[in-house]
Amino acid sequence: MHKTKILFLNNYPVYGGVERQAEMLLTNLNDKIFDKHLLCFYPNVKHIENVRKIKDVKCYSFDSGLKSFSDQEVKSLENLLSYIKPDVVFTEHINNRLVPLLRAAKLVPRTKVINRVPHGLTSFFKFLLQNTEPNDELFKKCDNELSRIFGMCDSIVPLSKNLGRELVDRLSIAVSSELPYMVDISSHSSEAIYKNNKRYVVLFIGRLAKEKGLKHVIAAATAIPECEFWIVGEGPDGKYFEQKSFDVKNIKFWGFQENPYKFLNSADLLVLPSYSEGLPGVVIESFSAGIPVVATSVGAISELIDNSQFGRVVKTGDEKAFISAIREMMKFIPDKQLILKKAQDYSMKNLLPKHEELFLSVSANIGFNKASQSKDDLMDISEPLEMYFIEYELQCFAKKIKKVKPSGIFAYGAGGRGKQFLEIARMHNLSLTAFVDSNREKTGRIFEGLPVITPEEMHSRLNGGVVVITSVYKDEIIPTLKELGVPDSKILY
Numbered sequence: 001m002h003k004t005k006i007l008f009l010n011n012y013p014v015y016g017g018v019e020r021q022a023e024m025l026l027t028n029l030n031d032k033i034f035d036k037h038l039l040c041f042y043p044n045v046k047h048i049e050n051v052r053k054i055k056d057v058k059c060y061s062f063d064s065g066l067k068s069f070s071d072q073e074v075k076s077l078e079n080l081l082s083y084i085k086p087d088v089v090f091t092e093h094i095n096n097r098l099v100p101l102l103r104a105a106k107l108v109p110r111t112k113v114i115n116r117v118p119h120g121l122t123s124f125f126k127f128l129l130q131n132t133e134p135n136d137e138l139f140k141k142c143d144n145e146l147s148r149i150f151g152m153c154d155s156i157v158p159l160s161k162n163l164g165r166e167l168v169d170r171l172s173i174a175v176s177s178e179l180p181y182m183v184d185i186s187s188h189s190s191e192a193i194y195k196n197n198k199r200y201v202v203l204f205i206g207r208l209a210k211e212k213g214l215k216h217v218i219a220a221a222t223a224i225p226e227c228e229f230w231i232v233g234e235g236p237d238g239k240y241f242e243q244k245s246f247d248v249k250n251i252k253f254w255g256f257q258e259n260p261y262k263f264l265n266s267a268d269l270l271v272l273p274s275y276s277e278g279l280p281g282v283v284i285e286s287f288s289a290g291i292p293v294v295a296t297s298v299g300a301i302s303e304l305i306d307n308s309q310f311g312r313v314v315k316t317g318d319e320k321a322f323i324s325a326i327r328e329m330m331k332f333i334p335d336k337q338l339i340l341k342k343a344q345d346y347s348m349k350n351l352l353p354k355h356e357e358l359f360l361s362v363s364a365n366i367g368f369n370k371a372s373q374s375k376d377d378l379m380d381i382s383e384p385l386e387m388y389f390i391e392y393e394l395q396c397f398a399k400k401i402k403k404v405k406p407s408g409i410f411a412y413g414a415g416g417r418g419k420q421f422l423e424i425a426r427m428h429n430l431s432l433t434a435f436v437d438s439n440r441e442k443t444g445r446i447f448e449g450l451p452v453i454t455p456e457e458m459h460s461r462l463n464g465g466v467v468v469i470t471s472v473y474k475d476e477i478i479p480t481l482k483e484l485g486v487p488d489s490k491i492l493y
Contacts, residue, residue, distance in 0.1 A: 003035040004363050007086035009101055011041035011093050016207065017281055018092050018118075019047040021181050026057050028352055034359070037084055060084075078104040081111070087363040092116045102152045112154040112362045116179060117163060118278055147173065155362045159279050160300035179358060180300070182351035183284040185343055192265040200227045200330050203267035203291075205260050205282045206274075208235030210438075210476050213273030213296065213317075218244055220271070220323045221251040227330070230267065232257050264289035269311075269329050273322050274298055275476050287343035290336035294325045309335050310342060317479045397421065397468050397492050398428040406490075408433040408465030410458050412477055414447045417470040422448055433465060434458070438480065459484045469493040 006029070008022045026036050038051050039060045051059050062077060081104040089105050091113070105111045150156055150167075156175045158164035164175050202224075204217050208231070218241065221229040227250060231241070234256040245251050257263065260282075264270070270286040270293045277299035284304070286293050293311035295301045305311045312325040344350060398421075401409060409425065411418045414435040425432055434451045436458045437443055443454050458467060459481075467490060469477050474493045481491055 004033060004088065004360060005035040005037065005084070005086045006088045006090060006359055006363075007037045007039055007081075007084055009039050009041075009089060009091040009093070010047060011091075014207075015046040017181065017278060019050075020281065021092075023047070023050050023054070024182065024184060024348065025352075025355060026051060027054050028348065029356060029359075031056060033356070037086065039080070039084075074100045074103060077101065078107055081105060081108050086111055088359050089113045090116070090359070092118050102149065106152065110363075113152065114155045114157060114358065114362055115150070115153040116157040116159060117167060117175075118159060155358070157358065160303050162300065162303060176358070179354060180346060180351070181279045181281055181284075182348045182355075183281050183288065183343070183346050185288045185347045186349070187261075188285070188288050189259060189261050190265065191259065191262040193262050200269070201230060201267045202227050202269050202271055202326060203230045203232065203263055204271050205232045205263065205285075206235075206272065206280075208233050208238035208241060210237050210240075211275045211473050213275055213476070214241050215244070215476075216273040216317075216319050216322050217271060218248060218251065219319055220326055221245065221248050223323050224326060224330075225250050227326070228252070230254060230263060232260060232263050260285065261289065264291055267291055269294060269326065271295070271322075271326065272301070273314075273316075275316055275473065277301060279304070284343055284346040287339050287346075290334070290339045292329060292332070292334045292339060294322065294329060296322075304342075307338075307342075309338050317476070319479070397470075398424050398430060400492055401425075401430055401466060401468070402428060404466060406464055406466040408461065408463070410434055410436050410453075410462070410465060410467040412436040412455075412458075412467055412469045412481075413471030413473075414439075414442045414452045415471065419448050421468065421470045422450070433461070436467065438477075455480060455484060459486060462486065462490060466490050466492055 008026065010019060010022060012018060022038065026038065029036060036057045037060070038048075038057060039062060040048055041062055048059055048061060051057055060080065062080065077100050081101075085108060086105075087110060089101065089111060091101065092115070102113060105113050150173050156167065156173060158167055158175050158178045159180060161178050164178050167173055167175050202217075202220070204212075204214070206212050208214060212235075214231070214237070217229060217231065221227070229251040231251065231253045232255075238253070242253050254263070264286055267289075268291070270282065270291055272280060272283065272293060272295040274280070274296055275298065277296075279300040280295075283293050283295065283301065287304075287310065292309070293305055295305060295311065295313060296316040297313045298316055302313050305313050312329060314321040314325050409430060409432050411421050411432055411434075414437040418435055422432055432450055434453050435447050436455055437452050438455055440454075442452050445452050453461075467481065467486065469491065471477060478491065478493065482488075
């Protein structure tokens, strides 16, 4: 019996929701129907280790770092795809890693590409609407390249209904029905940990990183001392937040836990004040325990919490609204049966057959005829799409600065995007004063010939200058700048 050969593509170095979804599919897709493979463009060690434990899954690693692919690397990728000969390539990314993969896939007979579009694309849509004119050269580049990449895919699958509408309305492309992430509700254990039943327990589960909005959880714990706040997870900023909350007596860090359900079974409310999310599985897991959620309006969260019985949705970064929502939920008696029913919509039992149906139908015949495209046409992809996005954003900053004529220019973010902004600023004859970063390991050093200073030092030196947020974590940086007293007119993002 012929099996449908499916290749999962991962091109993100950090372990998260996309990787967990891939592992769930690789584990549970019918072995009698599917021949399963994984290709990683980065050495995502945890993901690769987990996949190698799954029976009958072949795993490949192709590490080129963050740079664009060389001609030799593109050729190697083509050879690898020709060797695997997948019927279906399944990806969830829109960036420079996808371009050479599409090139290679188009040269393999019968191979079809399915792209489940991530919510990260919506932030770019918003930026375009706020900062561009349709006749701008870089706008045209972004729009054309994005449309072209989608055009090279055989099936476009949005993660949620809202994202599907954005793809249709703003890019005028055809999309399939949405296919959200799934959760293995059957693994939900009844185990619980001891708690003081007289106290209301607020729970956070996730990666301990600044973009998850953990500072708002600490602020809520400080403002609501009658509650217990539990933090479950690990991450790059774990020690920072533990130190930040050292004097907050009603908050406890539990570290990474293999079984998060025992905490959900002991909690009264889950909170997720993130600055960026797709369709977070932890919200569905909370529903599977009958627990409501307070979260920010990012990604598909508003589609998950679409009924007041399921919790509250607050504006990203609005700490007062976040704390107020927690207080409101403390007085609320949730309908657990209704919440449990909501979780079933995202259960593996319900969604796994839909994934299998998608892979089989696309591999059978959906899509265009690859023979109509020549190899020369496929190789004619000038620049990585992701670079267009970043370049366009930074070019807009430079144009705004030239109009303002500030006495100083501070670039917030001493990293790759900051370096790129420095190059663009010099092209526009603009001189940066310094880089700014909240990471104390970077401050006090020299980056690209300029000092890296703290936000506090920047504020003391700002005067008639402006601060340009080049970091991807602008939704967290903006409240930090406002707390320092930096006026909106001096912040560019």
